[in-house]
Amino acid sequence: MTANNIPVIDVSPLGGEDVNARAHTTAALYDAASNVGFFYVADHGVPASLLAETYSLAREFFGSSRQQKSEVSVSAHHRGWLEIGEAKMYGNLQTDLKESFIWGLDIENDDADYRAGGRLLAPNLWPSFLPAMRSRLMEYFVATQACGEMLLRALADGLGIAPDYFVRHFDKPISRAALIHYPPQADERRQPGSGVHTDYGMLTLLCQDDVGGLQVRTREGTWTDVKPIEGTYVVNIGDLLARWSNGHFESTPHRVVSSATRDRYSLATFIDPNWDAMLEPATTANEEARFAPVRCADYIAARFDEAFAYREMQSVRESGEG
DSSP: OEETTEEEEEOGGGGSSOHHHHHHHHHHHHHHHHHTSEEEEESOSOOHHHHHHHHHHHHHHHTSOHHHHGGGBOOTTSOEEEOTTSBOOTTOSSOOSOEEEEEEOOOOTTOHHHHHOSSSOOOOOOOTTOTTHHHHHHHHHHHHHHHHHHHHHHHHHHHTSOTTTTTTTOSSBOOEEEEEEEOOOOOTTOOOSEEEEOOOSSEEEEEEOTTOOEEEEOTTSOEEEOOOOTTOEEEEEOHHHHHHTTTOSOOOOEEEOOOSSSOEEEEEEEEOOBTTOEEOOOOOTTOOOSSOOEEHHHHHHHHHHHHBGGGGTOOOOTTOOO
16 A cells, blocks of 8 residues: 555554564565655554544643743753754755654663763653653653664564664664644745755654645655555654665655644654664675764764754753753
């Protein structure tokens, strides 16, 4: 099944005992990652009730006053509320017309990696006016992280390498999740909800509401809508995984066009390995590496500095005390 030539893949066999069904699903994921870079996953294991609760919290948070949201303004470690104007995709002239709330692993103030500083590992910021956010959003993060790692194992299997190749360094990942709100704008010259870009990490899992607006650029250079399909995640390959797969997987440009009349909400989880993971391109038999090894830290940090305006105004404190 496809939607606008983007594959829709039932991934429930990945957790089952049917070897043939699992192999079929693995092959479908490999084909989509290699030739499109975008695909939908259905029956992914994230409970519908948890998705509904997370969307409800997103609407409640973004519907709060600026003063309330400022209580958790984004930290130098990329946690908290990014208001409109603080994100701009590299190479674009305009900032994105969106606001986000970002969180990741729920570590404590005495965590060694946090104390070391500069690692995008830090305590999350939780708003006091929404006490339910911490438990629900951490439950959501854990569920989507597990889904992402399941997909990475399948993609490695499809590539013909050890299934754990991409997830060996995931005991303390720098993965992030985000609630995202795109306000409507009727002006025909409107700024982008999210400008043209490729994601710079490994995998992105995106749950979108029924408003739509996500578009992918085809190999022919045209734009196609990634229409919302209830109960699915849109998954796309990031630049880091394209590199780590030795170019076998495709990182595809995409954008978000805001609605003229409706608020759009989405939930994104950006799957990445440990901060200090060294990424050696995965080569198959008789194949040479097309890329030099790169440390996750060096790659991600450079891309963050390009994408987020707030990082021009504050630096990560080397003491790790945010």
